[in-house]
Amino acid sequence: MSQAHAGDGPRLRDLSEEELLARIFPHFAQGEDVLVPPGDDAAVVRAASGSVVATTDTMVLGHDWRDEWSAPAEVGAKLVTQNVADLAAMGARPTGLLVTLAAHRDLPESWAVEFARGVGSQAERYAVSVVGGDLSGAPDGVVMVSITALGDLEGRDPVLRSGARVGDVLAVHGSLGRSGAGWWLLEQGEGLEPGTGASRLVRDHLVPTTDVGAGRDAAAAGATAMMDVSDGLVRDAGRIARASGVRIDLGRAGLLDVVAGLAASIPLDVAWQQVLTGGEEHSLIATFPPGAAAVSPDEAGPVRWRPIGRVVEADDALPRVTLDGVAVQGQGFDHFAG
Amino acid sequence: MSQAHAGDGPRLRDLSEEELLARIFPHFAQGEDVLVPPGDDAAVVRAASGSVVATTDTMVLGHDWRDEWSAPAEVGAKLVTQNVADLAAMGARPTGLLVTLAAHRDLPESWAVEFARGVGSQAERYAVSVVGGDLSGAPDGVVMVSITALGDLEGRDPVLRSGARVGDVLAVHGSLGRSGAGWWLLEQGEGLEPGTGASRLVRDHLVPTTDVGAGRDAAAAGATAMMDVSDGLVRDAGRIARASGVRIDLGRAGLLDVVAGLAASIPLDVAWQQVLTGGEEHSLIATFPPGAAAVSPDEAGPVRWRPIGRVVEADDALPRVTLDGVAVQGQGFDHFAG
Known part of the structure; x- marks a missing residue:
């Protein structure tokens, strides 16, 4: 049994399934998509x-x-965002979530109820x-949570990974590297003092958010490909590049002030690393045809997309994603690799 | 690490996520519901x-x-049936499955691929x-599999648990107690000789099936409430009774030949117990207005529903489900109870 699950209070084994559900359901308000x-x-x-x-x-x-590091409500909130971000990256609006908790018998009831509260509020x-x-x-010490998210395209075509075309601009909506930087700080035992820039990075690691409206607007504005950044910019942009049969060349210039912002709280080399490969950010990256209003620096539209790269011809001598034309060190996260 | 996962061959840790997916995807044919x-x-x-x-x-x-007891393909097939049965119990046709595998790094790749094969074929x-x-x-030794199933009502109203009315007939489509009997046999170390009645019960425990067409036809024929038998007849009928504000009185007479069929392979008292409380059967139970053609013994329609009980007034002195008017011993399965 996990140390973190020791302590007083009732455990899952002390409740029937119906009793537990009765304590969880009040956190789940039912909207008008629910029939x-x-x-x-x-x-x-x-x-x-x-x-x-x-x-x-x-x-x-x-x-x-x-x-x-993570309170149960933060785990619930993060899980919601991870799933909703995948819908946003298709240009869809979320309509329903199915939530699974598989847990050992000694899990405190309070963990399950707080997790549900975090899911519900996010x-x-x-x-x-x-x-x-x-x-x-689940076996001793095991806690596994899972969500399936359903969404509606409201008549729009889904924005796939495979639509990027040579000449398109790669743009990002939202932050880069903040979640990864927060993770790095936690690993160092830092970022725990409230009100600091570092603590805000930790917060963005524990409870990242995504922007459904930005995904929807990008779809309406003609985005040719879109993803959320879940496994790192290089790795996820690489997925767009591979699916589209192109290369994506990131530009240092477009990332400089993002890196500089992080470098106020973490070392510069770590900031670069996290901007390029940090996962669980759940911002959106998308490719747009050249000149698209959504990414024009002079246009003051409702959706702000920052250009960070260009879609170019694939090149057998280069990886799918380059930085100013050369390969990037480190690729992001793999679930089973050692 | 689980003993059953010892042995030779590559493990999940030896493959990238992309490599594993490349070996799993061929088992998943794409039908015309997939956009x-x-x-x-x-x-x-x-x-x-x-x-x-x-x-x-x-x-x-x-x-x-x-x-x-279970080969990985059998686990996959059973998981599909469990989920599809819940759709069938609404009167819906399945349109899509999302499949999750959370597993320790030492799980043989062959387990994952065989599991996928079982999912795909079912x-x-x-x-x-x-x-x-x-x-x-997942942590050492842990293997967790999960499916979310999506379905379409094809214009029919969903058949809920809450529609049973006093005077309705409770009927079953398919078997009762076979999966539970198979589990009991496995527990005794029996049922392993192929070609026997006992081995067929074991088979029905390891790979139960459900009938989507029967659920759809029941919905069209005016079923007032429906469920699949996943946690046992008494427990699941109790859920209909509670949701509908009624009592369901099962009749021994309607169950006698089901019990007799099982009693050829297992003791009579165990047969009664499994018919009443055995889970993971995934047959359908439904309530119909009196005289419904689907449950008339003289009517030779496409769907055969066997009458096994009556919907009667709730009674504070009795549980939600009775057998010839008296309480039933044992209620079925709870996930966390000791």
Whole structure:
């Protein structure tokens, strides 16, 4: 049993499934996309435009979070964002979440209820309802949480990874490297003093957010490819490049002030590393045709996309993603690699 | 590390995520409900009737299966059926599955690929496509698999748990107690000789099936409430009774030949116990208005529903489910209870 789960108070084994659900459900408000709410064999969710967008993402204690760093509500909030970001990256609006908790019998009931509170409040941020889920036992010390997110395209075409064309601009909406920098600070035992720049980086690691409206607006503005940054800029841009049969050349110039912002709290070399390879950021990257208003520096539109690279011809002698024309060290995160 | 996962051959840690996915994907044929197949940030699935039915179910090694009993393809097939049965119980047709595998680094690659094969072939049985999923690391010895199933109501109203009315007939489509009997046999170390009645019970425990067409036809025939038998007849009928504000009185007479069929392979008292409380059967139970053709013994329709009980007034002095008017011993399965 995990040390972090020692202590007083009731455990999952002390409650029936129905009792636990009765304490969890109040955190899940039901919005108007929900036609049949949780509690039946399955939920029914509106899919007004005749299709549903679906994605799923899992977090495992000790792999994806540590109880010393993350409160259960933060785990829940992060899991919601991870999933909603995948919908946003298609240009979709989230309509429903299914939430799974697989946990050992000695998990405090309070962990489960706080996790649900975090899920519920972050779901509210994205105006999406928790419509179902599953509770399952697990071996000693194991806590695994998973969400499947459903979304609606509202009549737009989905923005795939495969649509980037030579000549397009790569742009980012939101931050880069902040979550990775926060992780690095936690690893150093830093960033714990509230109110500091470092503590805000830690906060962005523990509770990253994404911007559904930005994804939707990018889709409407003609983005040719889009992803959220979940495994690092280089790795995720590489996925767009591979799916589109192109190369993406990042420009140091466009990243300089992002790096400089981080370098106030962490060493400069770490700042570069985290901007290029730090994961769990959940900002959006997208490619746009040249001259697109959304990425024009002079245009004051509702959506601000910062140009950070160009889509160029693939080159067998180079990796899919380069920085000012040369290979980048380090590629990001792999789940099973040593 | 689990003994059952010892042995030769490559492990998950020896492959990149992309390499593993490349070996899994060929098992997942893409049908015509799939608008954007796996490989992007999210899948897009047809939802022609303007809504989507969604459910999720998880299995954990050591809790929901044992490697000594279940081959990985059987785990995959059972997980598909569990989820599809929840859709069938709403009267929905499955349109897409999202599959998650969270596993320790030493899991043989062959386990993951065989699991995927089992998922894929059972998905084909139900004419549904695997449209997405997630791979995640997990602590030593842990293997957790999860599916979210999406479905379409094709314009029908969903059949909820809450619609049973006093005077309705409770009927079952498919078997009762066979999966539980198979589990009991495995516990005794029996049922392993191929070609016997006992081995067929074991088979029905390891690879239960459900009937999507029966759920759809019941919905069209006016079923007032429906569930699949996942936690046992008494427990699941109790959920209908509670949601509907009624009592369900099972009749021994209607169950006698089901029990007799099982009693050829297991003791009579165990047969009764498994028919009443055995889970993971995934047959459908439904309530119908009196005289419904689907449950008339003289009617030779396409769907055969066997009457096994009556919906009666709730009674504070009695539980939600009774057998010939009296309480039933044993209630079924709870995930965390000791």
